[in-house]
Amino acid sequence: MPVFKLKKVWEYCTYNKAFFVFVLILFAIINFIENAYGYYIDFTTSGLIVLICAILLNGYGMTITRDRANQGYRLPKVLPRDIVILGIKSTIVFIVYLTIQGNVLDFVCSPLGFPPFDLEDMLFNFDETIRMLYVHNAINTLKFLIFGSISFYVTLFFMEIGLARLADSGRLLTAFNIVAIFKDINIVGWRHYARDCTTITVAIVILALLDSFFIPISFIEYFVDVILSLLMFATQFLGIGAIYAEVKDKSSY
Numbered sequence: 001m002p003v004f005k006l007k008k009v010w011e012y013c014t015y016n017k018a019f020f021v022f023v024l025i026l027f028a029i030i031n032f033i034e035n036a037y038g039y040y041i042d043f044t045t046s047g048l049i050v051l052i053c054a055i056l057l058n059g060y061g062m063t064i065t066r067d068r069a070n071q072g073y074r075l076p077k078v079l080p081r082d083i084v085i086l087g088i089k090s091t092i093v094f095i096v097y098l099t100i101q102g103n104v105l106d107f108v109c110s111p112l113g114f115p116p117f118d119l120e121d122m123l124f125n126f127d128e129t130i131r132m133l134y135v136h137n138a139i140n141t142l143k144f145l146i147f148g149s150i151s152f153y154v155t156l157f158f159m160e161i162g163l164a165r166l167a168d169s170g171r172l173l174t175a176f177n178i179v180a181i182f183k184d185i186n187i188v189g190w191r192h193y194a195r196d197c198t199t200i201t202v203a204i205v206i207l208a209l210l211d212s213f214f215i216p217i218s219f220i221e222y223f224v225d226v227i228l229s230l231l232m233f234a235t236q237f238l239g240i241g242a243i244y245a246e247v248k249d250k251s252s253y
Helices: 006-014 017-037 045-069 080-112 119-124 126-135 138-169 172-176 178-188 190-212 218-251
Strands: none
Touching (some): 017 045, 017 218, 178 190
16 A cells, blocks of 8 residues: 555545535534533534534545545545445444454453553553553563554454445445455455554554644634544545555456
């Protein structure tokens, strides 16, 4: 997979201004509600609005993945029915895989005295991660890093390809076809796939770190938050699409 530089992601997002504004508005709504009510939003009107926006973003993200998997170079058209259906299906996929991942990581990490392994969180809070690793038994720390990373990556691998298969076919069950997903990963190679997934994760963490910087002018900070949220969103779904484009290319040989 070619490394998606920030400039390339930005060019892809801004190629069609109308679609760029549509996605930007969704992120603006979500950020506004989160800033007003905090991140722990209950099932009130505001929570329902965030859920609807998340479904629409997931659905549109799936169309981006499909577009990139087919060598697309600009934000795809906004097709409401397509976005809603893919949004609901992809949200189900996220919930199922992340629930499995959480349970597996809890099972692996809890006996060692560690919280569930989360690469993004560990990179984002690097100082705390170093302190956490330092105060634990060296053997348990090594087990945590080895078994935690394996469990984290394997569940992430299957979820990412599962989402790509859903985007490409539109069928929910293809996202849970473990045998077919395993074959897709074998096509690109597990080591190569691990490198690509790490690249995407690190890029998102860097953008999240930039988002954490305090800007004293509230309007500018809000605008920067929305732009960085858009770039994190695009990086994830473009990355998944780029990986699956390679799967499709190699499968055609």
